[in-house]
Amino acid sequence: MARTIVISGGTNGIGKALARHYAELGDQVVAVGSSDEGGRRLREEVPKAHFVRSDLSSLRQTRDLVERLNAEHPMIDALVLAAFRFNPTRVETEEGFEHTFALYVLNRWLMAEGLRGPLENAATPVIINLCGAGQGGRIHWDDLQLKHKYRAVTATMQGARASELLGTAYASERTKYVLYNPVFVATGLHEPFKQPLRGIVRVASAAFAQPLAKAVPPITALIDHPPAEPFTTWKKGKILDRAVDRNEARRFEETIRALTQPG
Numbered sequence: 001m002a003r004t005i006v007i008s009g010g011t012n013g014i015g016k017a018l019a020r021h022y023a024e025l026g027d028q029v030v031a032v033g034s035s036d037e038g039g040r041r042l043r044e045e046v047p048k049a050h051f052v053r054s055d056l057s058s059l060r061q062t063r064d065l066v067e068r069l070n071a072e073h074p075m076i077d078a079l080v081l082a083a084f085r086f087n088p089t090r091v092e093t094e095e096g097f098e099h100t101f102a103l104y105v106l107n108r109w110l111m112a113e114g115l116r117g118p119l120e121n122a123a124t125p126v127i128i129n130l131c132g133a134g135q136g137g138r139i140h141w142d143d144l145q146l147k148h149k150y151r152a153v154t155a156t157m158q159g160a161r162a163s164e165l166l167g168t169a170y171a172s173e174r175t176k177y178v179l180y181n182p183v184f185v186a187t188g189l190h191e192p193f194k195q196p197l198r199g200i201v202r203v204a205s206a207a208f209a210q211p212l213a214k215a216v217p218p219i220t221a222l223i224d225h226p227p228a229e230p231f232t233t234w235k236k237g238k239i240l241d242r243a244v245d246r247n248e249a250r251r252f253e254e255t256i257r258a259l260t261q262p263g
């Protein structure tokens with residue numbers, strides 16, 4: 001039976017490669033991205049995937065998307081969270097959040113929570129959160145929006161740590177929550193940078209990054225056969241033994257719940 005796979009950030013890089021894989025198998029693929037350009041690219045390269053345009057750094061647009069997905073897809077087999085943007089300088093969203101925090105943290109939590117219903121209706125539901133898990137990173141409790149000392153790496157590492165905490169806090173009888181760190185994959189990582197860094201990252205990527213063709217199979221294996229444990233962390237195809245402080249996870253989830261309250 002055809003499955004339904006929802007991929008945030010499904011118009012480029014790893015998300016698009018997953019969209020192609022599942023569309024070619026005949027599954028129903030919903031790929032979300034923020035730009036028309038990404039949508040055009042997806043339609044050309046993966047015509048069987050369904051593109052939905054939504055700026056997922058916006059809480060309002062995320063809520064609208066979640067409502068639409070609930071209405072259109074009573075059953076979702078896999079939710080892949082891959083929407084990401086590296087912001088060399090601090091950007092604030094219209095709703096007043098630091099952009100990385102909005103897209104990498106708030107959006108992922110709202111999507112996972114908001115799609116519980118359709119996920120629980122699937123036979124072997126799974127959430128795959130593609131992130132930099134297992135590489136350190138901490139929550140800047142005194143300055144979550146990094147107003148005072150913004151660095152792109154700090155924002156990215158905080159987002160990765162947030163995924164570890166929110167994955168730990170996600171409680172479901174059926175839906176398995178998987179954090180997956182693909183480590184270094186050739187997906188146009190140089191693009192956000194200015195020269196000369198852009199050139200350096202491009203060369204490093206060409207020399208050291210994994211090609212998509214190698215990076216994707218361990219992820220599809222987890223989607224097709226989710227782990228038995230409710231929550232697991234993986235790095236480049238290998239499971240990590242990583243204990244996360246449950247008290248910090250609960251505290252962080254409460255904080256995110258409060259920040260995302262509508263109104």
Ligand SMILES: NC(=O)c1ccc[n+]([C@@H]2O[C@H](COP(=O)([O-])OP(=O)(O)OC[C@H]3O[C@@H](n4cnc5c(N)ncnc54)[C@H](OP(=O)(O)O)[C@@H]3O)[C@@H](O)[C@H]2O)c1
Nearest residue numbers: 009011012013014033034035038056083084130184185187
């Ligand atoms: N590539 C790596 O080496 C690597 C390493 C560790 C972790 N990861 C994780 O793996 C995931 C995928 O990485 P990637 O390198 O494949 O990404 P990518 O090629 O940069 O693609 C990012 C995707 O996110 C979408 N996106 C960005 N901003 C968005 C927004 N505001 N709303 C909706 N969609 C948005 C983009 O589409 P639009 O531009 O059209 O919005 C695109 O489809 C990310 O979560 C990343 O953290 C990647």
